[in-house]
Amino acid sequence: MLTVENLTVRFPTRFGDTTAIENININVQAGEIHGLVGESGAGKSTVGAAVIGLLQTPGYISEGNIMLGDTDLRALDVNQAHALRGKRISMIFQDPQTSLNPLMTVEEQLVETILAHEKMSADEARTRAIDLLEEIGIKNAAERIKSWPHQFSGGMRQRVVIALALCTNPELIIADEPTTALDVAVQSQVLDLIRSLADKRKIGFILITHDIGVIAQIADRVTVMRNGHVVESGETAQVLGRPKHAYTRALMSAVPPMDHKIDRFSVPATEGIEGASVFTGDLAEQWLLEEKDLPEDEQKELSIGLSIEALDVRFSGTRKSLWRKPEDFIALDKISFNVKPGSIMGLVGESGSGKSTVAKTITGLITPNSGTMMLGNEILPAGKSRSRKHASRRIIQMVFQDPYSSLNSRHKIGSILTEPLWFYGLEKDPEKRQELAASMLALVGMAPDAIDKYPHQFSGGQRQRIAVARALLARPRFLICDEPTSALDVSIQAEILNLLKDLQSKFGLTILFISHNLSVVRQMADDMVVLRNGVIEEAGKTEDLFERPQAEYTKKLLSLTPVMPKDWAC
Structure with missing residues (x-):
């Protein structure tokens, strides 16, 4: 063909x-x-x-x-x-959110596409559009077709994109x-x-x-x-x-195995593949380990744990009637779990399960309706009640999913990396800040001369290394990694995950690792929490949950993960 x-x-x-x-x-x-x-x-x-x-x-x-x-x-x-x-010939793009016009309903976009290529009336085009939505698995298609793209989940939006690709029988x-x-x-x-x-x-x-x-x-x-x-x-x-x-x-x-745990990810050692040189930044390493500049209450232990008790987060719903009170959407329903000091906890679940809501609540971006959070032995203030000068603003740092949007494209890497140093008052000397930034780049496997370049001059894997370096320059003790490798190919993914493992082991970081890639979570996490619709389905040791899952939902997630036949392993 x-x-x-x-x-x-x-x-x-x-x-x-x-x-x-x-x-x-x-x-x-x-x-x-x-x-x-x-x-x-x-x-x-x-x-x-x-x-x-x-x-x-x-x-x-x-x-x-x-x-x-x-x-x-x-x-x-x-x-x-x-x-x-x-x-x-039709095409299905990677991001359904940018593939669909936010100013047009799903019906308008489907009908427009059909009429552009087929000689039929608008009513006939609408009937075909409804049939397509039903064929691709969208229930109540006659009603949902009038919805806007933002009213669908990520998976449902991708189904709509597939329906658009199928409109003309390509x-x-x-x-x-x-x-x-x-x-x-x-x-x-x-x-x-x-x-x-x-x-x-x-x-x-x-x-x-x-x-x-x-x-x-x-x-x-x-x-x-x-x-x-x-x-x-x-x-x-x-x-x-x-x-x-x-x-x-x-x-x-x-490719990380699904059926057993390994110590390190295998990085392809072939010509042209970006390699990692970890722990060559002596100045940055010494600076991260020293305690003389830390407050007394932080000198007791470099590693710090997090305890969440009955955390409840709700968002106001849309008013359907002038006479009816809008129903709240429950994002997190009184969840409780502990992240042990110096450990890596995996947080898994489907889209909309509440994983990112947990991360945003911990960092103070979302105010919970009820519940308590303890960082070490102190209560972690919630949301807006946490001042910008509160110690947790620095102690808790985040590495985001998309390395292309998490770095300011208008700033040079030097400016991006030195910002945490002056913002948190960790280093007042501008020359010392530049030295620390260059050393931190070397620590995460980047050439120090990258400090004078812009983000667009780096690959996705290199940008994610820079994002890790920026988080480390705040001298954190609790790191939240929200899907840090989902946009990266397998070889670069292996490098970044090895880097995180090395840094966690060397500096005693506590990490909350959010991912929908279960094979990666098995390799990274000591403990694991499985979320579904804002409720914890199962929690425990990672190996126990993979070898002997108790919840039906956990078993379902494991069975749906694509794996290679065992005899294909190289």
Whole structure:
């Protein structure tokens, strides 16, 4: 159905052309799911953009052929390509929140797409749109179609995006990281839907992802890419089960196992992969360990624990009637748990379970309705009652999910890293602040000269290292990591997780690790809490919960996590 031969894409620069992908060959059959895997920058998304005709300017196809059936896609003019795009080829993007227009209802967006490609009335288009929503698993489709995108959950929004892609009965759908931001339950639903559409409608899929577990579960064939070239291609069982190329074997070894715990994550030791040089920043290491500048009550112990008792968080609901009081939405329903000093606790659950609400409540961004929080032996003030000068503002730091949005793009790295030092009054000398920032970069495995660069000059993994360095420069003792590796490929994920493990062990940090990747949580966490709809379903030692889960919900999450067959492990 789709044949890509010797595809080469170049991007002109003032220093000459840069080759993004070179001599790429891919074939996709009707009803086949073809996986594209590789690290960030491998060229996966460029292949998809070239096929559908959405290459970013000034990128251009310099060589190669792209055939959709008997149609030469490179021979089409602008109008012909526009008519084909959306009709015969559709695309599912990574973030459903940015793929949908927030100013239009779901109905308006679906009907508009159908009418743009099909000759039918608005009523017929609306009927087809409702049928599509029902087909992809949205209940009460006739009512929900009138909703706005923000009224759907992440998984439901992704289903709407899939419905948009299906509007015109396309032959090929390019899915670019369609499940990266989704929890395991919603991810399983979306993958089952893609598999069903491929089987029933005989739609061909190009599935672009860095999650090898997803590829192992759903793809018929797979192509492994690196630095713009195809490394290996073939049937999934052959490529992942018996990889021939050293790079494929290296990627496979970086995937965290689900069935047992390991001491360290395997980082591919192949040329061109970013490496970590941990603990070379002697000045930063000494500064983090010294206690002379800490208040007396903090000198007793570097590690500190957190105790949460009957924490209740509610949000005001929407008033449905002038005469009826709005019902509150219960985000957290009197939950209690303890994070031991110097340990890592994993917090898992579906989207909307309350994981991020816990993090925001601990950091004081949300005021709970009731309950107590103890940081060490002191009560942790809640929300707005916690002043900016309160010690916990510094002691508790956070590493966010998206390294691309958590750093100010207008500031140099030096300014970003020295801000905690002057804000918390930890170092008054500007020159010493710069020295500490450069040393902290070395400590997290970055070159000290990165201090004079901007965030856009770094990869995703490097940005996340910088985010970790910024958190450490506040001299924290309690670190909250909210999905710190979900946007990273497996090799960079392994480096960041090893870094966090090293820092936690070296400096006695207490870490609350929030993630929907259960295989990562098993490797990182000493203890684990399973949340569902604001209620704790199960809590205990991580190994106990993985080996002998008691709650049905925990068993469900474990069963839905994509894993590779044991005989595929490298």
